[in-house]
Amino acid sequence: MNITLFIDTNILFVKHFYKFKQVNFIYNLKRLINDISVNNFPLTISIILPKIVVDELLQQQIESYNDKMKELNRFDFPNFEIIESVNYPNYLNEILTNELKQVDKPQTRTQIIEYSKNLKIDEIIERAIKKQPPFEGKEKDSDKGFKDVILWEMMVDYQKANKNTKTILCTNDQIFKTSFLIEEFTKRVSSTFKVVNWHKGNSDIIRLLGEILNKPTTLSIESQIIKGFEDLIYKSNLNSLFLDLKFTNPINQSIYFFKQLEIIEFNLISNIAQHEHKGDKGYYYFVVEIKIKYDFVDEVFLKSDIGDIISTSDFYEYEIIFNPKTNIYSIISYDSLEKTEFVNDGIELKKAANNV
Numbered sequence: 001m002n003i004t005l006f007i008d009t010n011i012l013f014v015k016h017f018y019k020f021k022q023v024n025f026i027y028n029l030k031r032l033i034n035d036i037s038v039n040n041f042p043l044t045i046s047i048i049l050p051k052i053v054v055d056e057l058l059q060q061q062i063e064s065y066n067d068k069m070k071e072l073n074r075f076d077f078p079n080f081e082i083i084e085s086v087n088y089p090n091y092l093n094e095i096l097t098n099e100l101k102q103v104d105k106p107q108t109r110t111q112i113i114e115y116s117k118n119l120k121i122d123e124i125i126e127r128a129i130k131k132q133p134p135f136e137g138k139e140k141d142s143d144k145g146f147k148d149v150i151l152w153e154m155m156v157d158y159q160k161a162n163k164n165t166k167t168i169l170c171t172n173d174q175i176f177k178t179s180f181l182i183e184e185f186t187k188r189v190s191s192t193f194k195v196v197n198w199h200k201g202n203s204d205i206i207r208l209l210g211e212i213l214n215k216p217t218t219l220s221i222e223s224q225i226i227k228g229f230e231d232l233i234y235k236s237n238l239n240s241l242f243l244d245l246k247f248t249n250p251i252n253q254s255i256y257f258f259k260q261l262e263i264i265e266f267n268l269i270s271n272i273a274q275h276e277h278k279g280d281k282g283y284y285y286f287v288v289e290i291k292i293k294y295d296f297v298d299e300v301f302l303k304s305d306i307g308d309i310i311s312t313s314d315f316y317e318y319e320i321i322f323n324p325k326t327n328i329y330s331i332i333s334y335d336s337l338e339k340t341e342f343v344n345d346g347i348e349l350k351k352a353a354n355n356v
Contacts, residue, residue, distance in 0.1 A: 008171035256296035
C-alpha cells in the first residue's frame with residue numbers, strides 16, 4: 001500500500017512574510033514533514049503539491065514583496081538606496097527547486113505535479129452553472145471555487161494514474177467533505193479518499209496516518225511546543241490580565257469597564273528556533289499573533305447585569321520563549337501587557353514581573 005498526501009493552499013498558507021530571500025511556505029512544509037518523520041512509519045509517504053497550490057503560494061509572497069518594495073520606495077534614506085534589479089518571480093522559482101530537494105526525509109517524497117492535461121473548460125463551466133461542489137453553490141457565490149475545482153481534477157487524475165495509492169486530501173476547506181464529492185470520486189476512480197486538516201500543533205494528519213498503519217504516533221518537538229502553548233492560551237484565565245482595562249465610547253466619551261475576553265484566532269508567525277536565555281541554551285523562541293475579542297460594560301451593567309455592552313477586537317504579537325525543563329512559556333515582548341509567565345498546567349496564568 002502507498003499513501004499520498006494531497007496538499008491544499010490553506011495547509012501551507014503564510015500570513016506574514018518577512019524573509020524574502022527564501023520561499024516562505026517551505027517552513028510549513030518542513031514542519032509537516034518533521035511531524036511525519038519522527039514517527040518512523042514503515043513506508044514512504046508521498047507529498048503532492050499541485051502546481052496551482054504552489055503558484056498561489058508563490059503569488060502571495062510576490063504580492064507581499066511588491067507591497068514592501070513600494071512602501072520602501074516612498075522613503076529617501078541617507079545611507080543606502082533600494083535597487084530593484086531582481087526579477088523576484090524568477091528568483092523564487094529558481095530557489096524553490098533547490099529548497100524542495102532539501103526538505104524530504106527518508107520517510108517522505110515531495111513532488112510538484114503539473115496541471116492536468118485532461119481539464120475541459122466546458123465541463124468546468126457546466127459544473128459552475130449547476131453549482132456542483134467544489135463550487136460553493138451559494139447565492140452570489142456560485143462561481144466561487146474555481147481553484148478548488150482545478151485541485152479536485154488534479155487529484156482525480158493522480159488517483160487514476162496511481163491506483164494502488166491511498167489518497168488523503170489535506171485541506172481546511174470543508175467543501176471537500178460533501179457526500180457529492182465523495183460519491184463522485186468513487187464513481188470516477190473506483191476508490192475513496194480521506195479529508196483531514198493540519199496547522200501548527202494540529203495532529204489530525206499524523207493521527208490518521210497512525211490509524212491507517214496501525215501505529216502509535218507522536219508530534220515533532222516544534223509541533224508539541226505550539227500545541228502546548230495554544231492549548232494553554234485557550235484554557236488559561238486570561239481575564240485576570242485585563243481587569244483594569246477600560247474603554248472610552250467615542251460617541252459620548254463614557255467609560256466602559258472590562259468584563260471578559262475571548263481568543264478568536266491564533267497564528268504562529270515565525271519559525272521555532274532554539275534560544276539561549278540567561279546562559280541556558282535549552283530554550284525555544286517563537287512569535288505568535290493572537291486575535292482577542294473584548295467585552296466592555298457600563299456602570300449600570302456592573303451593578304445590575306443589565307446595561308450596555310461594547311465588544312471590540314484586535315491582533316497582538318507576542319515573542320515567546322519556552323523552557324522545556326519547567327514547561328513554562330514566557331512573554332518577552334508585548335504590546336501592552338506586563339511581563340507574564342504562562343505556566344503550562346492548563347488552568348491558570350500567573351504574573352511574574354521579573355521573570356525575563
